[in-house]
Amino acid sequence: MNIGILGLGTVGGGVVNVLNNNKKTIERRTGSEINIAHAAVKNINDETICSTKNILLTEDAFEVVNNPNIDVILELIGGIDLPKKLIEAAIRNGKHVITANKALIANHGNELLDLAKENNTNLLFEASVAGGVPILKSIEQGLGANKIELVAGIINGTGNFILTEMRDKGRSFHDVLKEAQDLGYAESDPTYDVEGIDAAHKLAILSSMAFGCKLEFDNVSTIGISEIEGEDVSYAGDLGYYIKHLGIAKKINDEIEMRVHPTLIPKTTLLANVDGVMNAVLVNGNAVGTTLYYGAGAGSDATASAVIADLLDIMNGTVNNDILGWKELKEFTNKNNNSIESIFYLRFVTSNESDVLDGISSTLKNHNISIESVIQKKIDGMNTHVAVITSKSRTSDITEAVNNIKEHDFVKGVVKIIHVETLN
Amino acid sequence: MNIGILGLGTVGGGVVNVLNNNKKTIERRTGSEINIAHAAVKNINDETICSTKNILLTEDAFEVVNNPNIDVILELIGGIDLPKKLIEAAIRNGKHVITANKALIANHGNELLDLAKENNTNLLFEASVAGGVPILKSIEQGLGANKIELVAGIINGTGNFILTEMRDKGRSFHDVLKEAQDLGYAESDPTYDVEGIDAAHKLAILSSMAFGCKLEFDNVSTIGISEIEGEDVSYAGDLGYYIKHLGIAKKINDEIEMRVHPTLIPKTTLLANVDGVMNAVLVNGNAVGTTLYYGAGAGSDATASAVIADLLDIMNGTVNNDILGWKELKEFTNKNNNSIESIFYLRFVTSNESDVLDGISSTLKNHNISIESVIQKKIDGMNTHVAVITSKSRTSDITEAVNNIKEHDFVKGVVKIIHVETLN
Numbered sequence: 039m040n041i042g043i044l045g046l047g048t049v050g051g052g053v054v055n056v057l058n059n060n061k062k063t064i065e066r067r068t069g070s071e072i073n074i075a076h077a078a079v080k081n082i083n084d085e086t087i088c089s090t091k092n093i094l095l096t097e098d099a100f101e102v103v104n105n106p107n108i109d110v111i112l113e114l115i116g117g118i119d120l121p122k123k124l125i126e127a128a129i130r131n132g133k134h135v136i137t138a139n140k141a142l143i144a145n146h147g148n149e150l151l152d153l154a155k156e157n158n159t160n161l162l163f164e165a166s167v168a169g170g171v172p173i174l175k176s177i178e179q180g181l182g183a184n185k186i187e188l189v190a191g192i193i194n195g196t197g198n199f200i201l202t203e204m205r206d207k208g209r210s211f212h213d214v215l216k217e218a219q220d221l222g223y224a225e226s227d228p229t230y231d232v233e234g235i236d237a238a239h240k241l242a243i244l245s246s247m248a249f250g251c252k253l254e255f256d257n258v259s260t261i262g263i264s265e266i267e268g269e270d271v272s273y274a275g276d277l278g279y280y281i282k283h284l285g286i287a288k289k290i291n292d293e294i295e296m297r298v299h300p301t302l303i304p305k306t307t308l309l310a311n312v313d314g315v316m317n318a319v320l321v322n323g324n325a326v327g328t329t330l331y332y333g334a335g336a337g338s339d340a341t342a343s344a345v346i347a348d349l350l351d352i353m354n355g356t357v358n359n360d361i362l363g364w365k366e367l368k369e370f371t372n373k374n375n376n377s378i379e380s381i382f383y384l385r386f387v388t389s390n391e392s393d394v395l396d397g398i399s400s401t402l403k404n405h406n407i408s409i410e411s412v413i414q415k416k417i418d419g420m421n422t423h424v425a426v427i428t429s430k431s432r433t434s435d436i437t438e439a440v441n442n443i444k445e446h447d448f449v450k451g452v453v454k455i456i457h458v459e460t461l462n
Numbered sequence: 463m464n465i466g467i468l469g470l471g472t473v474g475g476g477v478v479n480v481l482n483n484n485k486k487t488i489e490r491r492t493g494s495e496i497n498i499a500h501a502a503v504k505n506i507n508d509e510t511i512c513s514t515k516n517i518l519l520t521e522d523a524f525e526v527v528n529n530p531n532i533d534v535i536l537e538l539i540g541g542i543d544l545p546k547k548l549i550e551a552a553i554r555n556g557k558h559v560i561t562a563n564k565a566l567i568a569n570h571g572n573e574l575l576d577l578a579k580e581n582n583t584n585l586l587f588e589a590s591v592a593g594g595v596p597i598l599k600s601i602e603q604g605l606g607a608n609k610i611e612l613v614a615g616i617i618n619g620t621g622n623f624i625l626t627e628m629r630d631k632g633r634s635f636h637d638v639l640k641e642a643q644d645l646g647y648a649e650s651d652p653t654y655d656v657e658g659i660d661a662a663h664k665l666a667i668l669s670s671m672a673f674g675c676k677l678e679f680d681n682v683s684t685i686g687i688s689e690i691e692g693e694d695v696s697y698a699g700d701l702g703y704y705i706k707h708l709g710i711a712k713k714i715n716d717e718i719e720m721r722v723h724p725t726l727i728p729k730t731t732l733l734a735n736v737d738g739v740m741n742a743v744l745v746n747g748n749a750v751g752t753t754l755y756y757g758a759g760a761g762s763d764a765t766a767s768a769v770i771a772d773l774l775d776i777m778n779g780t781v782n783n784d785i786l787g788w789k790e791l792k793e794f795t796n797k798n799n800n801s802i803e804s805i806f807y808l809r810f811v812t813s814n815e816s817d818v819l820d821g822i823s824s825t826l827k828n829h830n831i832s833i834e835s836v837i838q839k840k841i842d843g844m845n846t847h848v849a850v851i852t853s854k855s856r857t858s859d860i861t862e863a864v865n866n867i868k869e870h871d872f873v874k875g876v877v878k879i880i881h882v883e884t885l886n
Binding site: 060332 | 476480481483484487488490491588594595596599600602603604605606607608609674730732735736742747748749750751752753754755756757758761763764766767768770771773774775778779780781782
C-alpha cells in the first residue's frame with residue numbers, strides 16, 4: 039500500500055513517526071506493508087518532526103495527488119480551499135482519502151462524500167473529531183444497533199483547558215487564554231476555539247454520524263466561552279455544577295437540535311470531571327443507554343493514531359460503507375432555537391433593594407418558569423448578584439421573561455443566560 | 463440474512479426486542495433485512511420477554527445450528543459444555559457465530575477461533591466484555607495504530623455496585639451482597655462475581671485483543687472483593703483513594719502481567735468515579751495516550767446492542783480479519799507475580815504500644831520499602847490500626863516484609879495487602 043501525505047506538520051509528521059515506531063504492530067494488523075512514498079511540504083528546506091528517509095518530497099501537493107503509484111492520500115494541511123481542490127483531484131484519480139480537517143468536512147463533506155461515492159473510493163475522517171478517540175467508528179459500528187438520541191461532548195481542548203483553569207485557580211478568562219496561547223494550545227487568533235466554531239464543526243460531523251443525516255454545519259447554534267466570568271464559575275459551583283463548553287445534538291421525534299454553548303452540568307457526572315485539554319463524548323443510544331468515550335483531542339501522535347486507524351480500515355477492507363455516502367439519509371427538521379426546552383442558569387446584577395428576588399421570581403412565574411434553586415449575594419454597598427436555576431422551560435419563554443425582568447429598575451446591567459443539562 | 467438464536471432469555475430476548483424496535487435504523491446501516499428465522503428455548507411453553515412471532519421455536523438447539531437456511535448463529539445460552547458443542551457444530555456447518563459467553567471464550571477461545579479460521583467463518587464476541595461498550599472493536603480498529611501498554615477496567619458490575627454502596631453508605635460487604643442478590647444483580651452463587659472469576663474471564667479476552675496474543679485465562683492472577691472491610695474503604699478515602707475491583711493487563715517489554723484484584727486508585731481519576739453497576743475500561747496506547755470507554759456492563763438491551771454490532775459487522779463485511787485467528791500471534795512471557803512492581807496499601811491491627819509505627823517502618827526499610835503516607839488510629843483501649851501507602855516495590859519484597867512485620871509481638875491478627883495504581 040503506497041500512501042501520499044499532504045503536510046508533514048504536527049499531524050502529518052506524527053503519522054510518519056507512529057508508522058515508523060509501530061511498524062511491526064501495524065503490519066501484524068494489516069498483513070501487509072505500508073510505504074510512505076510521496077509527501078508534500080510547504081518548504082522542502084524546513085525541518086520536520088519526522089524522518090523523511092525514502093520519502094519523495096515536493097512543494098507541489100498536486101504532484102502527490104496525481105502520482106499514479108499512490109493508493110491513499112492523507113490530507114493533513116488544514117485550511118479549506120486548497121485541501122478541497124486536492125481531495126477532489128485525489129478522488130477523481132480513484133484514490134482513497136483520509137483527512138483530519140473538520141472545517142473542510144463540516145463545510146463541504148456532503149459534496150466530497152458524494153464525489154467519493156461516484157468514484158467508488160473512501161473518504162474517511164475519524165481524526166476530525168476528538169483527536170485520537172475512535173468516536174466516529176464507535177458510533178457507526180459499535181453502536182450501530184441503536185437509535186442515537188443524544189450526543190454531548192467536550193470537543194475543544196483549548197476551551198476546556200481555559201474553563202478548568204478558571205474553576206480550579208480562580209483565574210480570569212483573558213489571563214488563561216494568554217497562557218494557552220503561550221503554551222501553543224490556542225492559536226494567535228483564538229476565535230475558532232473560544233467562540234465555539236471549532237466545536238461546531240465537530241458537532242456537525244458527530245450529529246450526521248449519529249442520526250444518519252446530511253452535514254448541516256450552518257444549523258449549529260453556537261455560543262463561545264468568552265463571556266463566562268469568574269462569578270458564574272463560582273455560583274455554578276455553589277449550586278452543584280461545573281461549567282463546561284459542550285457540543286450537544288439531540289433528536290426528539292423527527293426534529294434535531296444542534297447547539298454549542300457553555301453548559302452547567304452536575305459535578306457528579308463523568309463529563310463534568312473531564313479536565314484540561316482532554317476531550318470526551320457522551321453518546322446515548324436507545325438500546326445501550328449512556329456510553330462515554332474519553333481521550334486526547336489533539337496532539338501529534340494522538341491525532342496520528344486516528345488517521346492511521348482509518349488507513350487500517352481501508353487496508354483491511356473494514357470501512358463501513360455507511361460512512362461512504364450514507365445509504366439512505368433520513369430527513370430531519372432542524373429545531374427552531376426558540377422552541378428548545380432546557381433548564382437555565384440566570385444571573386442578574388441588581389441593586390440592594392429587598393424585593394429584588396420577589397420581582398425576579400414573580401416575572402418568571404408569569405412565564406410559567408419556576409425557580410429550582412437560587413443564590414442571592416450582596417457584593418458591595420450598591421450591588422447584589424442573583425443566580426437562579428430555572429425549571430425546564432422553552433427558550434422563547436426564558437428570553438421573554440428575562441427581557442421583562444430587565445425592565446425592572448432594580449436590574450443594573452449584566453444579565454447572564456446559560457444552559458443547564460443534567461445529561462440524563 | 464437469516465439468523466438463529468440459541469436462548470431467548472435476558473440477552474437473547476433483548477436481541478429480538480432491539481432488532482424489532484430499531485428495525486429501520488439497523489436496515490439503513492446494513493442495506494438489507496434481518497430475519498430471525500429459528501430460535502432454541504429451554505421450554506417452549508415458557509413466556510419470553512420478546513415477541514416470538516414468525517420465529518420457528520424448538521427445544522433442541524442442535525436443530526437450529528443444523529438448519530441449512532441459517533447464516534449466523536447467536537449463542538446466548540451461557541454455560542460452557544453445551545454452547546461449546548453447539549458453536550463447534552455451527553462453525554463446521556459454515557455458519558458465522560456471535561456469542562456473549564465470556565467464560566466459554568476465555569476457556570476455549572483459542573481452539574474455537576482456530577476452528578472458525580479453518581472453516582472460513584467469523585466468531586465474534588464483542589458482548590463478552592463490558593456489555594454494550596464497544597471496547598473490543600475500539601481496541602482492534604480504533605486503536606489499531608498503537609502498541610497497547612495498559613488495559614485497566616471495572617468489568618464486573620456487581621462488584622462495582624457492592625464497593626460503591628460500601629463507600630457511599632458505610633455498609634458491610636455481606637449486607638450489600640444480599641441486596642444485590644435480591645435486586646438480581648448477583649447470582650444466588652455469587653462466587654464468579656465477588657471472587658473475580660468473571661472479571662478474569664473478561665481480562666483474558668481484553669488482554670489477548672490488546673496485545674495480540676493467545677487467550678491465557680489460566681495465567682490471570684485473581685483476588686476477589688470478599689475480604690474488603692469497611693475500615694479499608696474508609697482509610698483509603700482518608701488517604702485520597704477509592705477502592706475499585708480492577709482487571710489490569712500490562713505489557714512491559716516482552717512480559718505481560720494480568721491481574722484482577724481490589725485496587726486503590728486516586729479519587730480524581732475518571733475510573734475512580736465510575737459507580738454502581740456501570741463498567742469502564744481504560745486503554746493506554748503508545749500513540750494515543752490514555753483513552754477510556756464507559757457504559758452499561760450488563761442488561762438486556764445494552765448487551766443486545768453489542769451482539770447486534772457484531773451482526774452488523776458480518777453483514778457489512780467489516781469484520782476485522784485480525785480478530786479471526788490473529789494473523790501473527792506474538793509470544794509473550796507471563797510475568798511471575800512475585801516480580802510485579804506496584805505501590806501497596808498495607809493495614810495492620812496492632813496493640814497500642816508507642817513504638818508500633820517505628821517497628822513497621824524499620825522492617826519495611828530493611829526490604830527497601832519506604833512509607834509514602836500513613837494513618838495511625840487508636841480504635842479502643844486494646845487496638846490500633848495502622849494503614850500505610852508504600853513506595854513502588856516488588857511484590858516479593860512486600861510479602862517478605864509483611865511476614866517479618868507479622869513476627870513482631872505488637873501485630874494482632876488482621877493484615878491487609880492491597881494494590882495501589884496511579885493509572886498514569
